Amino acid sequence: MDSIMSMLHDICMNVRSKVSKMSREEAGISLARGAGGDITKKIDKVGEDAALEVVREYDVSCKVLSEEAGLVDSGRKGRGGADANASNDDGSCIIVLDAIDGTTNAVRGIPFYSCSVAYATSDRLSSVTHAAVMDLTSGDIYYAVRGNGAYMNGSRIKTVNTSNDRAGYVIGINLSGISIDKLKRMSSILAMTNHIRQFGSNALEMCLLARGLLDAYIDVRGKIRVTDIAAACLIIVEAGGIVVDEHLNMLDAPLSLDARLSFIASADKSMLNYIFSSIASS
Amino acid sequence: MDSIMSMLHDICMNVRSKVSKMSREEAGISLARGAGGDITKKIDKVGEDAALEVVREYDVSCKVLSEEAGLVDSGRKGRGGADANASNDDGSCIIVLDAIDGTTNAVRGIPFYSCSVAYATSDRLSSVTHAAVMDLTSGDIYYAVRGNGAYMNGSRIKTVNTSNDRAGYVIGINLSGISIDKLKRMSSILAMTNHIRQFGSNALEMCLLARGLLDAYIDVRGKIRVTDIAAACLIIVEAGGIVVDEHLNMLDAPLSLDARLSFIASADKSMLNYIFSSIASS
Missing domain, CATH: 3.40.190.80 (D-Maltodextrin-Binding Protein; domain 2)
Known part of the structure; x- marks a missing residue:
């Protein structure tokens, strides 16, 4: 696993760890309206904070585009930061984050919501090179690096057109x-x-x-x-x-x-x- | 728990036990067209057999209405059969069964399918007095006896109109x-x-x-x-x-x-x- 994928993985893990401690009541508290236009629930904010905490630890120079906060700096501590510098980390990269996708399910108690995070080398969807989505109920993680296939929990996955009917x-x-x-x-x-x-x-x-x-x-x-x-x-x-x-x-x-x-x-x-x-x- | 509810509970448990041993490939084998008009998959048949096995053990005189087999006798062994005789078991009762509701999910590997079984004192939906639905993935069981509220795993449940928006x-x-x-x-x-x-x-x-x-x-x-x-x-x-x-x-x-x-x-x-x-x- 390269350093970028390691960061995305750790983001998902930290989001899951932080939000799994929340009660449904706490998760559903309405905060202000987020940058994306929807009312931010407390679970969204706790999830986003957990993700940004990991981004800061990895000390990358990317911006972060998040549903709640909009486009923000990663809060990089300084030059010389760790592993992520081994990658294409020239400051034009963007981490694209939806810490909680499926907030309504999470707040209702329907066990189908996820953390979605991608790494892009520039400012277009087509420049995404790394991606991870974690099922926040089961902990199953889906991920991919461009050109290297897609995986779930370490096993290769493939789309299937399953029916001829x-x-x-x-x-x-x-x-x-x-x-x-x-x-x-x-x-x-x-x-x-x-x-x-x-x-x-x-x-x-x-x-x-x-x-x-x-x-x-x-x-x-x-x-x-x-x-x-x-x-x-x-x-x-x-x-x-x-x-x-x-x-x-x-x-x-x-x-x-x-x-x-x-x-x-x-x-x-x-x-x-x-x-x-x-x-x-x- | 009265004897009828005990039977419905045991039906769900036995269906779950039997189908949880099946691989997705085995579950999805197409058999003949069932009484309901759909193609019966092997998981439907295994589930129905598991349910009927329990009905026979309880030795009730009801008929069974099932999606695969249609309306069938319960296969009662004889008079003097156990607890269920304590109930309204005069032979006009019907056990209404869908052993696997959500067969396509089960066969695809999507963890959302259930066993549904009800007990009716006559031949109308309005005569259902006992009901159980089991989530066959989690094992959560929902049940109700007419006039006595609804429960999930022993805890009372209630509908909620959750939003004023x-x-x-x-x-x-x-x-x-x-x-x-x-x-x-x-x-x-x-x-x-x-x-x-x-x-x-x-x-x-x-x-x-x-x-x-x-x-x-x-x-x-x-x-x-x-x-x-x-x-x-x-x-x-x-x-x-x-x-x-x-x-x-x-x-x-x-x-x-x-x-x-x-x-x-x-x-x-x-x-x-x-x-x-x-x-x-x-």
């Missing part, structure tokens, strides 16, 4: 707050698929796709932030899957909380073609 | 294979709710509602069978919730695999009114 596909779709126009575009897929899923943490659901448990994951609402998906996008691609925008281009975006994205992630090309033809026919 | 509601909706017309009726709720969920086991999702983790659960597809929901309906009602049909009548149906239902389950009356007004405006 369209009705048998298991497709995750984020429909929370979807506009009526955009819902209409999903109507054929919903009608033709016997197994629709929505668990409530985009990052973790995308990892289920990377692991071969879902065939596709779709979010065309135009609402999702790069902080939610930066890590999982690389994990899917390194697992053999595809993540595209609504125009079938490889998904890319500036690493900014202002960007609101739509995307389709798919186990393989044939699955992607099926989804696009379904959307086109709706 | 409509956007903050967490609403489960089953959208798998939904027709375009019926999807249109859901469009306002989807647009107004920031937290839509679909985990893939109706029975277990309804128990999340009973436990206060969801505010409502909606399935208006007209596809669900009584075997999937007989137990969870009683658990919700005993937890203080409401389960109605599309005309706002308390949900009832014959205990038959021919019945295909739509229903709306809600934490309380104000939540139900909100959902109905949303559907009416779509």
Whole structure:
């Protein structure tokens, strides 16, 4: 494990350690509105603080883009800092963090929420080189380094188009707050698929796709932030899957909380073609 | 715990014991088409056999309505059979069984599937007096006896309308294979709710509602069978919730695999009114 991946791993571990001590009541206390526009819950703040603590310990010169705090300096102590200097740490790097993806689940007590963290060498989603997503309930960790495949707890994972029967596909779709126009575009897929899923943490659901448990994951609402998906996008691609925008281009975006994205992630090309033809026919 | 509840508990325990030994590959082997019309997977058959084994041990005179086998005799050994005779066991009772609710999740390795079993004194859903649903991953058991409240692992559970902010509601909706017309009726709720969920086991999702983790659960597809929901309906009602049909009548149906239902389950009356007004405006 290289020093960057070691940092991402330690971030996830520290977030899990800190938030697992919180009661549901404490986790759900509303604080101020975060940089991303949503009300920050106490669990978000505790998670973010835990992540930033690790970033400071690694003494990297990157900025951190976080759902709660926005784009902030890492709080680097000074030059000569440890292992991370072995990497491409010239100060243009960005750590893209959603300390708690699936806050509502966490606060409700639904055991499906995650910590998502990615390392990018510049200011675009396409420059992400390292990624980690941890299931904060089980402690399972999904991770990838660009060009080196995707892993879960040390074992290689791959996307799988598991069914030759369209009705048998298991497709995750984020429909929370979807506009009526955009819902209409999903109507054929919903009608033709016997197994629709929505668990409530985009990052973790995308990892289920990377692991071969879902065939596709779709979010065309135009609402999702790069902080939610930066890590999982690389994990899917390194697992053999595809993540595209609504125009079938490889998904890319500036690493900014202002960007609101739509995307389709798919186990393989044939699955992607099926989804696009379904959307086109709706 | 009375003898009927003891039997339902033992059914869940035996199903969990038997299916937990199966690999995903074995679980997913396709067998013949079941009485309910779906292809029976090996995990369904192993689960059903495990349940029927317990029913025979309890030596009750009920029939069993099961998703795979249809309506069958319990295989009673003879008169004089044990504890269950202390109950209303005059031969008109029906045990309503879905040994594996969420088969696709089980076969994929998604840890959200359950065993659902109910005891009815006659041939209508409204005659269910005892109910149990077990989360087959965690072993958590939800249960209720009519008039005596609902429980999870020995602790009383209650529905909770957790939010005074409509956007903050967490609403489960089953959208798998939904027709375009019926999807249109859901469009306002989807647009107004920031937290839509679909985990893939109706029975277990309804128990999340009973436990206060969801505010409502909606399935208006007209596809669900009584075997999937007989137990969870009683658990919700005993937890203080409401389960109605599309005309706002308390949900009832014959205990038959021919019945295909739509229903709306809600934490309380104000939540139900909100959902109905949303559907009416779509």
